[in-house]
Amino acid sequence: MNRWWPAPRLLGRQVPLMMVAWLTLVWVTLWGDLSVGNVLGGLATAIVVTWLLPMPVTDPGIRIRPVALAGFLVTFGWDLIVSTARVVFWVAHPGQPPSQVVRVPLRTTSEAMVVLVLVALTTVPGSLVLEVYERELVLHVLGRPGDVADDIRADVAQVERRIVRAFGTRRDREELG
Structure with a gap:
């Protein structure tokens, strides 16, 4: 996937950790309450979403110099x-x-x-x-x-x-x- 961010495999599919972290943050923000249950629920939801709906590997054609x-x-x-x-x-x-x-x-x-x-x-x-x-x-x-x-x-x-x-x-x- 991306060479800069880790993406471990889960049941044969890669799960990008940065995407999971981002989706978890969005989940907790939308619920408006930072609690263990919300964080765990966000993590579970993010892992399921990224596993079921993998993003295609794309190259935007941009290199920063x-x-x-x-x-x-x-x-x-x-x-x-x-x-x-x-x-x-x-x-x-x-x-x-x-x-x-x-x-x-x-x-x-x-x-x-x-x-x-x-x-x-x-x-x-x-x-x-x-x-x-x-x-x-x-x-x-x-x-x-x-x-x-x-x-x-x-x-x-x-x-x-x-x-x-x-x-x-x-x-x-x-x-x-």
Whole structure:
């Protein structure tokens, strides 16, 4: 199952101890009373549930690389500050702020990496992913005057590259070159 958490066998099936502990905690919390009976009942229920309904073994395709993650977080934090200042500037000034809808191609094919890119782009103030195609995003960007579609594409490519460096598998990193 998982190489980090023990999963002993019970009658031929693996029972993940972390899942049992979590379900027991939920059980006791829902009952609202920390007693020996509730803990034992939660343990019994958790063991039966995890044994009868085993979770499939999945690989989300995410690997965490601490140095690359730190670099991504620093640049992402800076992007948040700059974008927030840009949105505040346009909110404080009367009139219609400039906005654009830009099609942005993605180079990664990993669903996990695409989702992380979507979350990162949508989290930044002034940008919103409107649609997602197989390897293309439709992005609405607020507050960047002029025709800056190429700059926006370059910015998204940088975000994608940093995310793949921080979270991607070897195959994901090879796709980006």
